[in-house]
Amino acid sequence: MSLFSEVPQAAPVAVFKLTQDFNNDQFPNKVNLGVGAYRTDEGQPWVLPVVKKVEKIIVHDDRLNHEYLPILGLPEFRSSASKIVLGDNSPAIQENRVGAVQCLGGTGALKIGAEFLRRFYNGSNNTKTPIYVSAPTWENHNAVFSSAGFEDVRPYRYWDAEKRGLDLAGFLGDLESCPEHSVFVLHACAHNPTGTDPTQEQWKQIAEVMMRRKLFAFFDSAYQGFASGSLEKDAWAVRYFVSSGFEMFCAQSFSKNFGLYNERVGNLTVVARDADNLKRVLSQMEKIVRITWSNPPSQGARIVTITLTSPELFSEWQENVKTMANRVLLMRSQLKAKLQALGTPGTWDHITNQIGMFSFTGLNPKQVEYLVKEKHIYLMASSRINMCGLTTKNIDYVAESIHEAVTKVQ
Amino acid sequence: MSLFSDVPQAPPVAVFKLTADFREDTHPQKVNLGVGAYRTDDCQPWVLPVVKKVERLIVEDESLNHEYLPILGLPEFRSAASKVALGDDSPAIKENRVGGVQALGGTGALRIGAEFLRRWYNGVNNAATPVYVSAPTWENHNGVFADAGFKDIRPYHYWDAAQRGLDLTGFLDDLEKAPEYSIFVLHACAHNPTGTDPTQEEWKQIAEVMKRRKLYVFFDSAYQGFASGSLEKDAWAIRFFVSEGFELFIAQSFSKNFGLYNERVGNLTVVSKDNENLTRVLSQMEKIVRTTWSNPPSQGARIVSKTLNSPELFEEWKGNVKTMADRVLLMRDQLKAKLQALGTPGTWDHITQQIGMFSFTGLTPKQVEYMIKEKHVYLMASGRINMCGLTSKNIDYVAQSIHEAVTKVQ
Numbered sequence: 125m126s127l128f129s130e131v132p133q134a135a136p137v138a139v140f141k142l143t144q145d146f147n148n149d150q151f152p153n154k155v156n157l158g159v160g161a162y163r164t165d166e167g168q169p170w171v172l173p174v175v176k177k178v179e180k181i182i183v184h185d186d187r188l189n190h191e192y193l194p195i196l197g198l199p200e201f202r203s204s205a206s207k208i209v210l211g212d213n214s215p216a217i218q219e220n221r222v223g224a225v226q227c228l229g230g231t232g233a234l235k236i237g238a239e240f241l242r243r244f245y246n247g248s249n250n251t252k253t254p255i256y257v258s259a260p261t262w263e264n265h266n267a268v269f270s271s272a273g274f275e276d277v278r279p280y281r282y283w284d285a286e287k288r289g290l291d292l293a294g295f296l297g298d299l300e301s302c303p304e305h306s307v308f309v310l311h312a313c314a315h316n317p318t319g320t321d322p323t324q325e326q327w328k329q330i331a332e333v334m335m336r337r338k339l340f341a342f343f344d345s346a347y348q349g350f351a352s353g354s355l356e357k358d359a360w361a362v363r364y365f366v367s368s369g370f371e372m373f374c375a376q377s378f379s380k381n382f383g384l385y386n387e388r389v390g391n392l393t394v395v396a397r398d399a400d401n402l403k404r405v406l407s408q409m410e411k412i413v414r415i416t417w418s419n420p421p422s423q424g425a426r427i428v429t430i431t432l433t434s435p436e437l438f439s440e441w442q443e444n445v446k447t448m449a450n451r452v453l454l455m456r457s458q459l460k461a462k463l464q465a466l467g468t469p470g471t472w473d474h475i476t477n478q479i480g481m482f483s484f485t486g487l488n489p490k491q492v493e494y495l496v497k498e499k500h501i502y503l504m505a506s507s508r509i510n511m512c513g514l515t516t517k518n519i520d521y522v523a524e525s526i527h528e529a530v531t532k533v534q
Numbered sequence: 535m536s537l538f539s540d541v542p543q544a545p546p547v548a549v550f551k552l553t554a555d556f557r558e559d560t561h562p563q564k565v566n567l568g569v570g571a572y573r574t575d576d577c578q579p580w581v582l583p584v585v586k587k588v589e590r591l592i593v594e595d596e597s598l599n600h601e602y603l604p605i606l607g608l609p610e611f612r613s614a615a616s617k618v619a620l621g622d623d624s625p626a627i628k629e630n631r632v633g634g635v636q637a638l639g640g641t642g643a644l645r646i647g648a649e650f651l652r653r654w655y656n657g658v659n660n661a662a663t664p665v666y667v668s669a670p671t672w673e674n675h676n677g678v679f680a681d682a683g684f685k686d687i688r689p690y691h692y693w694d695a696a697q698r699g700l701d702l703t704g705f706l707d708d709l710e711k712a713p714e715y716s717i718f719v720l721h722a723c724a725h726n727p728t729g730t731d732p733t734q735e736e737w738k739q740i741a742e743v744m745k746r747r748k749l750y751v752f753f754d755s756a757y758q759g760f761a762s763g764s765l766e767k768d769a770w771a772i773r774f775f776v777s778e779g780f781e782l783f784i785a786q787s788f789s790k791n792f793g794l795y796n797e798r799v800g801n802l803t804v805v806s807k808d809n810e811n812l813t814r815v816l817s818q819m820e821k822i823v824r825t826t827w828s829n830p831p832s833q834g835a836r837i838v839s840k841t842l843n844s845p846e847l848f849e850e851w852k853g854n855v856k857t858m859a860d861r862v863l864l865m866r867d868q869l870k871a872k873l874q875a876l877g878t879p880g881t882w883d884h885i886t887q888q889i890g891m892f893s894f895t896g897l898t899p900k901q902v903e904y905m906i907k908e909k910h911v912y913l914m915a916s917g918r919i920n921m922c923g924l925t926s927k928n929i930d931y932v933a934q935s936i937h938e939a940v941t942k943v944q
Contacts, residue, residue: 125807126781126806126807126808126811127655127750127781127807128654128655128781128806128807128811128814128815129811130654130658131654131811131814131815131818132814132818133813133814133817134814134817134818134820134821136817136820137605137820137824140604140605159602161601161602169599169600169601170599171599171600175600179593180593183589183590183593189579189580189581190579190581190585190793190794190795190796190797191571191579191795191796192569192571192789192795192796193796194550195547195550228638228826228827228828228831229827229828231824231825231826231827231828232826232827232828235825235826235827244538244540244541245537245538248540264824264825264828267821267824267825268825271822271825271826340537371536371537371538379602383600384600385600385601385602386600386601386602386603386829386831386832387600387831387832387833388827388828388829388830388831396536396538397535397536397537397538398536401536401538401539401541403543404538404541404542404543404544405538405541407543407544407546408541408542408544410544410546410547411544411677412681414547414641414674414677415641415645415674415677415678415680415681416638416641416642416645416681416826417638417639417641417642417645417798417827418638418639418641418642418674418798419796419798420798421638421796421797421798421831421833421834422796422797422833423797423831423832423833423834424831424833
């Protein structure tokens with residue numbers, strides 16, 4: 125008899141199960157449009173040239189050792205990461221009211237932020253504060269906040285399936301009707317999974333309601349630079365909220381824009397009213413980090429820091445990021461063009477209107493099933509595709525397959 | 535007004551505060567006997583030669599990329615790590631009932647194990663299950679289990695201050711009186727902070743009671759190889775418990791024995807009754823990891839995995855470990871000899887009887903304060919010293935200072 129006889133088998137994480145099925149598939153023309161990682165036009169992972177260069181610099185630097193980092197992380201990483209999202213000339217940074225916690229990717233940053241808010245926001249240990257996540261959202265948002273102790277995680281309207289665009293009226297409606305002090309998880313850019321972002325005008329409307337109704341802004345920024353190719357453009361919403369005077373969090377991930385997925389490089393940027401409040405907040409976050417992972421891993425943070433703090437390497441990085449963003453934009457153009465050329469029923473403008481790694485194709489579950497089972501094209505049940513999975517070699521096959529799915533399957 | 539006006543300032547973690555004070559101290563003969571990291575005889579951090587070698591191999595290896603690791607970590611790391619703890623010929627491994635979860639150092643491994651136990655052990659979500667930690671223990675044990683949700687964390691008798699040794703009677707008594715199914719956090723070797731381990735005979739007695747009273751075994755193994763210089767010797771207790779048929783967890787850290795403190799290399803080894811139970815347990819641990827850090831960092835795990843899985847590098851690593859262990863043993867011998875030569879009141883045998891990085895000197899709080907304030911020798915308020923902080927250059931000063939503290943201060 126085992127102590128663990130009653131432990132149920134947990135369901136696998138959907139996106140990894142998809143990749144596993146893809147790996148097991150023998151079909152020669154199979155395509156993986158599931159997991160969110162960049163691929164070259166040869167369908168290969170890409171280690172950014174600037175990363176390779178900096179890794180060599182690190183290994184040859186005999187001044188570096190492996191002593192524990194501070195609990196909050198490598199100081200130069202934290203400051204340069206926050207600077208990247210808030211801007212070089214950020215008044216908030218100049219006012220010494222911006223701080224950060226180096227975390228384990230975007231997930232770790234969300235986790236630390238969530239744990240802090242549950243303990244100290246809107247009262248003490250107020251697990252009833254509603255947390256709003258977009259409908260739909262990244263599949264892990266809900267679980268990160270509930271495992272931090274929040275009991276009330278709710279959707280806010282976001283994706284309008286009929287229009288294939290943003291349901292702004294629904295979004296604003298939820299902002300107006302939710303309890304004051306609710307926490308809203310906002311995607312800074314390149315919304316996952318829809319690829320649909322509010323325009324600047326729409327962000328202004330959102331911010332106005334949030335400020336008036338005292339709602340907490342918790343940004344998830346996993347694609348800065350990767351979405352449009354421009355770091356500034358992709359950070360517009362975050363910077364606008366800061367300039368509007370919000371105290372807020374921004375969970376940053378460097379997994380995608382540095383291609384450093386497996387080194388777990390993230391940063392929780394904290395914008396507070398002033399340095400004194402910031403200090404107390406960070407001291408409590410330190411306690412949370414200590415009992416979770418003690419102190420963060422060094423390698424990825426060193427790579428990012430050296431890159432961001434050297435003008436030459438920084439430029440090289442921006443070029444590498446642009447390379448990725450441009451390939452995605454090219455695939456978007458081509459996919460739309462091919463579907464239009466095939467005369468595939470429906471409108472396909474959303475493919476080029478959407479931004480970032482993902483596109484919400486709008487295919488229904490049966491059509492998705494058809495693609496996976498009959499055509500060996502793997503995408504999420506939600507109809508989300510990773511544009512990075514498209515290449516000049518497979519795009520015709522994918523376009524034709526979508527055409528078949530739409531025309532044959534209702 | 536800030537949303538965070540009522541957030542209190544958290545006190546700093548004691549051991550890091552000690553090092554911060556040490557850094558600011560300008561006294562030319564200052565000595566840091568606080569934080570637990572290895573130092574060379576020149577009082578410098580030491581990057582193990584085998585680590586430097588393997589880092590170069592990794593950076594030159596064009597076949598490696600930065601794609602996400604599986605949620606449970608690098609497979610070759612997990613199996614090699616568990617093998618190091620349980621032994622090459624471990625029957626449990628051959629029986630396919632051993633698994634591993636790559637975690638963020640020892641802290642991360644403890645955390646995942648604690649979260650799992652709180653959800654699934656001794657009922658479902660039984661936050662009332664008592665968790666016993668040694669008196670004294672590593673200062674973070676309590677916090678990790680408390681934050682995982684356990685409400686009842688208690689001390690078990692361990693250190694006998696009068697005898698300066700193990701309080702076996704008190705320990706066994708607590709085992710007999712603990713509620714059935716209580717969880718006990720056991721230090722596999724080189725007990726932190728006392729440096730005092732049970733003998734093999736004493737471990738056998740402990741195991742007998744634990745089995746009879748259905749107590750859960752959760753080993754913390756942060757010093758394998760580092761303590762005695764022998765991997766096998768330092769794993770004796772773990773292997774004995776496994777051979778006795780316990781289902782148990784082992785939180786392994788490679789921070790000290792690989793000197794990879796800041797790359798956060800840890801492994802939670804799970805020993806289950808059979809493969810079927812193991813599979814379900816790991817599937818639930820995967821869910822916990824996903825909402826904490828998603829998937830673990832690669833660099834440190836790659837270094838350890840390459841080293842453990844290559845016969846030549848493995849031998850070289852063992853040599854490096856012995857270098858560290860031997861220097862600590864030398865410092866122990868010399869400190870005791872010098873105190874005896876000075877005629878310092880009290881017995882000092884415990885310095886050479888204790889094992890691992892730390893020694894519980896037995897100095898009183900006032901004597902500790904004297905050491906810090908008057909002599910600029912920094913040690914923990916508990917009287918714990920890090921033997922690695924001693925060098926051939928400072929050992930006379932330290933011995934002299936201890937002598938003064940003991941003779942001048944009560």
